[in-house]
Amino acid sequence: MPVPLFLRPSQARDPRRPAVRSGPAVKALAGGLLVAAFTAQALGALLPDVPLLLAATAGSLAAEGALYRWQRGMLSLFAKSHADVTVRHVLRDLLLVVGLLRLGEQHRETVYAPLVAGLLACYALHCAIQAVSVLVRRTRTLPVVTRNIDVSALRLSPAPPALLRRPGHRLLVFGLPATGGLLATVATDLPVCGAAGLAVSLLLSLAGLGVLLVRLLPGRRPAGEQEVLDWFDAWLAAYRPTVGLYFSGGASSAYQANMWLEPLAKLGGRPVVVLRERFMVQKLAATDVPVVCLPKVSTLMRLEHSTLEVLIHPSNSGKTSQVLRIPTIRHAFVNHGESDKLSSCNPYAKAYDEVWVAGPAARERYALAEVGIEDKDVVEIGRPQLDAVLPYAGPPAGAFTTVLYAPTWEGWDGNPGNTSVVAAGENLVRALLADPGVRLLYKPHPLTGSVDPRARAADLRIRQLIRAANRERSGPRPPAPAELASWSAQLERLTATAGRAGADQVERMLAQPAPEPGRAAAVARAAAGWDEAYWASLPAWEHRIVTEARPALYSCFNRADLLISDVSSVISDFLASGKPYAVANTSGLSEEAFRVAFPTVAAATVLTPDAAGVPGLLEAVRQPEKDAFAAARAELALRLLGPAEPPAQERFGAAVERLRAAAREHRARMAGRLGAESRGRAAGLPGQRREQAPAGPAGRG
Known part of the structure; x- marks a missing residue:
């Protein structure tokens, strides 16, 4: 069974050094x-x-x-x-x-x-x-792009020199x-x-x-289009996929698919990842699951005659409607995170056979939104990704309290309550940096500033504040441990997806055949080793701006004593840790109305844009007896994420198997119906799909 490799390739530069952008x-x-x-x-x-x-x-x-x-x-x-x-x-x-x-x-x-x-x-x-x-x-532009599949039969070759x-x-x-x-x-x-x-x-x-x-020359060309399509049909027949992850989106949205790669790989059966954009093949994180990119609709429709029974969808896109036309496949919307934002209960979800959510709160959210999702189609599966989040182990033990500020982005609707970066971000960061016992981890959403220039400008100012605070602090700085470079090299070797510099898609397909057994376990060990070495390489007093693929968000969760965020899926995921969290209220609502409007805030400290509540919040984190929300967090975690038993991965697998069974039953019914029609036509009986002559010039009777 394929096993996930969930880290992206390491960067050549020092991972502790922030990226520099030209102004x-x-x-x-x-x-x-x-x-x-x-x-x-x-x-x-x-x-x-x-x-x-x-x-x-x-x-x-x-x-x-x-x-x-x-x-x-x-x-x-x-x-x-x-x-x-x-x-x-x-x-x-x-x-x-x-x-x-x-x-x-x-x-x-x-x-x-x-x-x-x-x-x-x-x-x-x-x-x-x-x-x-x-x-x-x-x-060299093939109708199918792959990863983790043996493509030696397609006569592929390295790319011409990049200069040409x-x-x-x-x-x-x-x-x-x-x-x-x-x-x-x-x-x-x-x-x-x-x-x-x-x-x-x-x-x-x-x-x-x-x-x-x-x-x-004929002998130097890769296989032609029809030959590649015939090869793809043969691969589908030989591999016999059962469940797949379908994804389409922009380059910055790859994280939405990446978070489901590991749960997908842990399923029984034969999983596959189906992409639609060629560039996304390399944006996808390293995984042992076979990956196929089918840019054209006509190629996508070949899945109808395959053994694929279930597709899970972590996001909506215009191209999603194309795969929903395939009647032999059952479709489930799993989303890429859950929050109280309207995007978490989109009416588009009606197009799927089922909507899979984490816990009862999401079920209630769909019912209250009245977007046409029937309760019978909502299935609670938990959040399989959260196994990596460590539970609360008590108040800060060292000299510093680590605070993770992870705001979301501004969104498409212009709602000022979407992100705190514009209205409250600088005040929050100043208040945190003013406490000498705070170590700040700032991890903005990857899309911050992509819609509203004010968010981008505020994000840059926040980064400047953090860098200035680091310059004012002094203390011993541990040397970069040799283990960090060693783990980075191992991860680069094990998870490289880009190939050599100048490689094109065909060359990368050739260089990424089916992975060797045991590679996933080696990656897991290297990832854990890199994570420990990275955090050990940093001074305990140093603030960090985290924008690279590593360390991941959940790694930051495990290092943080407190989360400050916005109304987003980050809150729901952080609740798995049981640690205190706060939410910035930039919506213009009163605190009472804010808590009513957004149930995920029920167990949070609500911060105003002026950040006046930050000192009291830090005191409650350092002195658990002053934490008034501990019991509420446990109750809210149960509502948002569902019960701890059975484990979320097990519930996810059970939902997949049940939907697979529904797909098989549907195929059996269709086959029986078509067989009956065929026998009826052979006996001279009228068929269900007989042609009708048009009545009148307009075709109406």
Whole structure:
């Protein structure tokens, strides 16, 4: 049975070091330098002024390289302004030619005409390489993308060199000798320099074209579309999947599927993950479960004739409606978390056969929302993911109280109560940092600032406050333990999903066959070791901004003594720990109305936007006898998450098996009905689906 590998690949940089982002001023400066270099080059060509032309051209090339290395966003802005790399490179070489023609004697046009012809040939080859590159890419764009499946029968091969597939990089590299030769001709007035540079560029381009043309030979192409589809049908027949996870969404929503990979892998039968977007294949966390991406609806419909009986859905998307058309599969909506927000009881849930929730509170939530979900279709399964959350072990034992501030994002509806980041975030963080005994872990939602620029700005200010507080603190800093690097290397080796740099989807499919037995256990050991080593590598007094895939949210739960959050699924999950939590009320409601409106707040300390209640909250955490919500938390956890026995994973598995049985019964009934119709037609009896002649011009009787 496949077993989950639930961690994403480790990052090459030090995991304790926060990521650095370039601000708008830096981007504007980088773009301004490139524009200034082109302006100076134009002046040098028109005057003409050889030193200025040489310096400006060299500066332009240097600025181009710097932008490719550090400011890709600025390059996109240039491209949107129709000043992409091809236009910039042509302009750079054109200005060199203008400079050559304006220097020195009359009738120099005939001397430099061959250089101009050679330059045009370089650009013609560039266009030819790009055309062939597109053809090669099409042959390597398969109708099915996979992970953890043996695809040796599809004649896949490593990707062509990345340089040949990236027109901007290719033009810069292949055109650099020609540009350098023209620069030398400007400086020395020797046409042979330009000719030599052009010859090198032409040879590089011809070699690149040859490498790509070889990929189009019949024996070098991957399997064609129909051959891949036939292979996929054969794989479905051999693997015989029983239950699957269906997911479609944007790049930042992969976490919604990732949280269900481990529960899926622990099920009996033969699980599979079904994706719809090609990029999501690598965004998905490492897992031993077979993964298939079916971008086209026609390919997706091949699942109808497979043994797949149940699909679970952690989110809604426009493409979900496509798979719901398959009548042979039963569908269950499991959501990617539960909260009191309206999105947790979406009317779209009516499209599924069943809605699986954690506990009685979610059942009541659907009933109160009146969105058309019948109570008989709601099944309580608990939260299988919460096995990783450790229970409450008493008040803080060390010198510091660890507080996790994990606000949610602003959402799509503009409700100011969705996130506390804008109205209360800075006040909360200032109040926490003002206590010398607090260690703050700040873990914002991945989508923070994606809709409301104010949330993004507030998030950046909060990060600045935390970094400033760290600079003011002093204390011993433990060296990075050797174990951290060792565990990181092991995780990188065991869970790598991206393949080598420059690999395309076909190469990654080839590099990710069915995993070896025991890999999941090795990953679990490495993950636990990495987690311990990471936290041990940090000073006990240091505040942290947690935005990477590791440490995970539940790892932060286990280190925290207190959670401060918003009305979100984070609260429900944290209740599994039994630890104190607080909720920021930025809704504009009174505390009483706030508690009534959002039942998950029943056992929480409610904080106002000015954060005035933070000192009292910290006192209650440090002195449990002052904690007035301990009993309420236990009661609320039972309502939100359901009973501890039987375990949530067991309840989840039972729900899957029951729905599988319903799917088999439905298939049996359909087969019996079709068999009866077939026998009736053979006996000359009218069938249920006989054609009816249209009555009248409008087709109505």
